[in-house]
Amino acid sequence: xxxxxxxxxAVFTAxxxxxxxxxxxxxxxxxxxxxxxxxxxxxxxxxxxLLMGYAGQISIGHAGFFAxxxxxxxxxxxxxxxxxxxxxxxxxxARLHLLAAGQDAFASQTLVVxxxxxxxxxxxxxxxxxxxxxxxxxxxKGHFLAMATLxxxxxxxxxxxxxxxxxxxxxxxxxxAFHLLPGLDVSGKxxxxxxxxxxxxxxxxxxxxxxxxxxxxxxxxxxxxxxGAEEAATASGIDTQDTKLKMFVLSAVLAALGGVFLTxxxxxxxxxxxxxxxxxxxxxxxxxxxxxxxxxxxxxGVALNFLSMRGSFGSxxxxxxxxxxxxxxxxxxxxxxxxxxARRLVRMVSRRPKEPVT
Amino acid sequence: xxxALLLQYLVAGVxxxxxxxxxxxxxxxxxxxxxxxxxxxxxxxxxxxxxxxxxxxxxPLPVAVLFAVLITMGVGALVEILFIRWLDRPTVLxxxxxxxxxxxxxxELALLVWGEGVRSLPYFTGDAVxxxxxxxxxxxxxxxxxxxxxxxxxxxxxxxxxxxxLGRQMRACAANRDAARLCGIDAKGMVxxxxxxxxxxxxxxxxxxxxxxxxxxxxxxxxxIKGFTVAVLGGLGNSAAALGGGIILGVIESLSIIVLPAAxxxxxAIALLLAILVFRPAGVFGNxxxxxxxxxx
Numbered sequence: 222x223x224x225x226x227x228x229x230x231a232v233f234t235a236x237x238x239x240x241x242x243x244x245x246x247x248x249x250x251x252x253x254x255x256x257x258x259x260x261x262x263x264x265x266x267x268x269x270x271l272l273m274g275y276a277g278q279i280s281i282g283h284a285g286f287f288a289x290x291x292x293x294x295x296x297x298x299x300x301x302x303x304x305x306x307x308x309x310x311x312x313x314x315a316r317l318h319l320l321a322a323g324q325d326a327f328a329s330q331t332l333v334v335x336x337x338x339x340x341x342x343x344x345x346x347x348x349x350x351x352x353x354x355x356x357x358x359x360x361x362k363g364h365f366l367a368m369a370t371l372x373x374x375x376x377x378x379x380x381x382x383x384x385x386x387x388x389x390x391x392x393x394x395x396x397x398a399f400h401l402l403p404g405l406d407v408s409g410k411x412x413x414x415x416x417x418x419x420x421x422x423x424x425x426x427x428x429x430x431x432x433x434x435x436x437x438x439x440x441x442x443x444x445x446x447x448x449g450a451e452e453a454a455t456a457s458g459i460d461t462q463d464t465k466l467k468m469f470v471l472s473a474v475l476a477a478l479g480g481v482f483l484t485x486x487x488x489x490x491x492x493x494x495x496x497x498x499x500x501x502x503x504x505x506x507x508x509x510x511x512x513x514x515x516x517x518x519x520x521x522g523v524a525l526n527f528l529s530m531r532g533s534f535g536s537x538x539x540x541x542x543x544x545x546x547x548x549x550x551x552x553x554x555x556x557x558x559x560x561x562x563a564r565r566l567v568r569m570v571s572r573r574p575k576e577p578v579t
Numbered sequence: 580x581x582x583a584l585l586l587q588y589l590v591a592g593v594x595x596x597x598x599x600x601x602x603x604x605x606x607x608x609x610x611x612x613x614x615x616x617x618x619x620x621x622x623x624x625x626x627x628x629x630x631x632x633x634x635x636x637x638x639p640l641p642v643a644v645l646f647a648v649l650i651t652m653g654v655g656a657l658v659e660i661l662f663i664r665w666l667d668r669p670t671v672l673x674x675x676x677x678x679x680x681x682x683x684x685x686x687e688l689a690l691l692v693w694g695e696g697v698r699s700l701p702y703f704t705g706d707a708v709x710x711x712x713x714x715x716x717x718x719x720x721x722x723x724x725x726x727x728x729x730x731x732x733x734x735x736x737x738x739x740x741x742x743x744x745l746g747r748q749m750r751a752c753a754a755n756r757d758a759a760r761l762c763g764i765d766a767k768g769m770v771x772x773x774x775x776x777x778x779x780x781x782x783x784x785x786x787x788x789x790x791x792x793x794x795x796x797x798x799x800x801x802x803x804i805k806g807f808t809v810a811v812l813g814g815l816g817n818s819a820a821a822l823g824g825g826i827i828l829g830v831i832e833s834l835s836i837i838v839l840p841a842a843x844x845x846x847x848a849i850a851l852l853l854a855i856l857v858f859r860p861a862g863v864f865g866n867x868x869x870x871x872x873x874x875x876x
Contacts, residue, residue, distance in 0.1 A: 273672075277672065279672055279675060279676075281679070354853075357853075357856070357857035358853070358856065358857070361856060362671075363671040363672075363675070364616040364671065364675060365811075365856060367616075367618075367675045368616070368804065368807045368852070368856075369852070369853060369856050371804060372804055372808075372849040372852050372853055373849075373853065375800075375801075375804060375845065375849050376845075376846050376849050376850060376853075379842070379843065379845045379846045379849075380843070380846060382842065383840060383842025383843055383846075384842075497800055498683075501679060501683065504676065504679070505676075505680075508676055537687070539683060539686075539687055540683070540684070540687035540688075540690075540691075542683070543680050543683030543684045543686075543687055544680075544684060546676060546679070546680040546683070547662070547677060547680030547681065547683075547684060550673055550676045550677045550680060551662060551666075551677060554669075554670075554673050
């Protein structure tokens with residue numbers, strides 16, 4: 222890993238630790254809760270940056286994947302299988318240690334899927350759905366792709382809102398903690414605040430490292446070629462459909478992962494997570510961050526989502542995102558944190574000789 | 580399931596379909612002038628309905644509708660002048676995001692002004708229970724207002740683009756902007772006019788339909804997706820085909836209630852959009868403009 226890429230990662234890691242220590246000293250532990258949630262919301266944004274910024278394929282339906290992750294995991298870990306415990310598939314699942322028995326608040330027996338298999342099921346379902354949607358839809362371009370993904374997002378929203386098994390307008394609640402490792406739970410208990418903060422940001426850090434590697438690999442260059450000129454990329458021997466589909470599925474999985482973890486952290490999920498406005502927010506944040514700029518999207522995403530969750534925008538929450546989106550695209554379509562700006566800063570800090578800006 | 584009930588569903592489907600057709604026609608007008616799909620088209624419909632409800636409090640109904648349409652046309656012009664006109668060859672991605680931003684902006688502004696409440700105009704003639712009965716089928720007079728208005732709008736557009744000087748100038752710009760400019764046509768003015776026209780017909784449709792469907796600050800998004808489905812079905816720029824596509828979509832959506840829960844009504848319509856995009860990307864009627872949209876974008 223070159224120095225120009227290692228440095229931001231080191232700064233980022235130090236920042237994560239410093240923020241935690243600072244909130245501890247200032248006795249503002251509740252900030253950690255919102256920062257943890259902001260980290261989980263950052264996962265779909267990072268995925269979308271890859272798809273939209275680097276590969277140039279818009280998706281106005283990624284909240285749909287976030288919701289699929291959260292809902293599948295939430296449903297499996299709360300749906301009581303006690304009544305069905307004589308069925309062969311329930312017995313088989315129990316024998317494979319996929320199920321957890323317990324008691325609910327009314328002291329009646331519960332039998333639910335454990336969080337790990339539920340998480341894996343959620344991600345697998347997301348992969349299948351993303352593949353089935355992406356395969357035909359990514360052949361489309363421009364407005365058609367935008368509308369098709371918007372349509373997908375709307376379908377997910379309407380389905381979770383209209384299905385009573387998924388709690389309809391109330392969503393799913395009482396989702397249990399996710400026993401990640403022995404002694405490490407993903408849950409919203411205030412005693413576990415600090416460990417959850419590190420779990421969430423550790424996940425973001427790993428994602429940034431992996432995506433950073435991807436961008437600087439052969440497939441990353443292929444993505445940028447597709448963004449620049451798809452026909453030329455095809456002529457250069459890039460399987461454009463395959464590359465686009467892989468990026469689409471990867472970004473969907475990241476969105477679903479954020480959904481799974483946030484659902485366990487919050488102990489529930491509601492249909493608003495699937496709403497079109499959530500998808501548009503993700504697009505807005507990628508645009509503000511500078512489109513093809515992982516760090517920009519991460520910084521703006523965390524900042525805006527943190528402020529939004531603290532209620533800084535009041536009842537103008539959606540309006541703020543709309544106005545920012547409009548202004549950025551009108552006045553500075555390269556985003557606030559331009560890719561070359563970041564590169565120049567890095568160059569200044571690392572004191573390397575200036576290369577001609579291409 | 581009686582035959583009369585089936586007919587009743589058909590009537591409801593045709594009514595909704597007519598409104599989707601108007602949104603699709605609005606998409607077509609702006610698309611032909613600019614190459615942009617205006618994601619805020621549904622918001623014009625919402626705005627027309629909302630304005631008319633507010634104006635109707637102190638103005639007679641026809642005057643309120645007239646002013647609502649005129650104000651929305653003004654908003655359409657303003658949108659084009661402030662946000663579209665001065666952009667220098669924007670990319671498609673940028674235009675999509677800008678019009679989405681516009682649609683959020685208009686929606687949130689409506690939320691600020693009118694709140695979350697559901698509103699509606701009074702029935703233009705008669706009231707909620709009055710109905711014209713043909714055999715066992717009961718048709719609200721408002722349905723006739725909707726169908727009549729949509730019919731008049733389509734006829735007007737066909738005449739406007741076919742017979743008037745202004746309409747032909749707009750078509751010339753759509754066909755070849757540079758050549759039209761060389762002939763002395765004000766191409767930028769034509770783009771503004773396309774937004775004004777799209778906003779106007781959207782607002783008028785929003786007014787006549789509001790007694791039946793009601794109007795809310797966020798009604799626009801759904802209309803935009805349905806309208807786009809119709810545009811894909813019937814092609815962009817062909818008003819009569821859009822009307823046909825709209826009625827097909829409205830009827831399918833309405834009949835889906837027979838086999839599926841009503842909460843899934845929108846899912847059916849949008850699944851149809853995805854299916855068309857996947858299996859017949861050039862549109863069901865194989866329209867050249869739609870095919871061009873796909874390549875162009």
